[in-house]
Amino acid sequence: MRAVRETLLGLALAGLGGCQATFSPTPLRGPSPQGVAVWPTVATAALPFERDLLAGADAALRANGYRAVAVAVGAQMLAERGLLKAGAEPADLARVGKELAVDAVLCLDVRAFEVPSGAFDSARWDLGWRLLSTRGHGVLWEHEHHGAWARRDLDTRDPLRPLDAEKEVVPFGGDRQRDFRDVADLAANLHRMALAHLPRHQR
Secondary structure, eight states: HHHHHHHHHHHHHGGSSEEEEEEOOOOOOSSSOOOEESSSSSOOOOOTHHHHHTTTTTHHHTTTEEEOOOOHHHHHHHHHHHHHOOSOOOOOHHHHHHTTTEEEEEEEEEEEOOOOSSSSOOOEEEEEEEEEEESSOOOEEEEEEEEEEOOOSOOOTTEEEEEESSOOOOOOOOOOOOOOSSSHHHHHHHHHHHTTTSSSOOO
């Protein structure tokens, strides 16, 4: 069962670069923001992958039509103004919005993220994304996802398979499971998948 779940998840993540999703985005609960900043810290203080898990979140926002402040730029500006606090969200949303000139802040909630020691060949996670208004409209949108991924074998062919044997059946569309270079690469794909549920900003 575990192998089946991991294979299905791998196929789903791989589909980000291929087939388009057929779901409808989750509607916003307030006015659509134009500018969005990614909050540069997460709730799990001891988490060793904080920076990597935020990789690609700003790019995923831009792909959805939003004006997004780069994570590193936002972190530096907030630190210089004494607004960068450890935790899953800013204490003063209004001031953060004013300093960064954004209408909303995207917060990543890391409830769990596990990577076995050694080579990066598998991961498990329980993540949540929340879009918080800096204009007093509360939580504009949220999404959560938990799952797992395991690297596929580079060569799964049977070495004892006869050369004249019938060709193996390949799933429709080919093998779309993909592998990830590192945590940042996996995170960027998870952000794209999650933010595909966020309505596009129409400029």
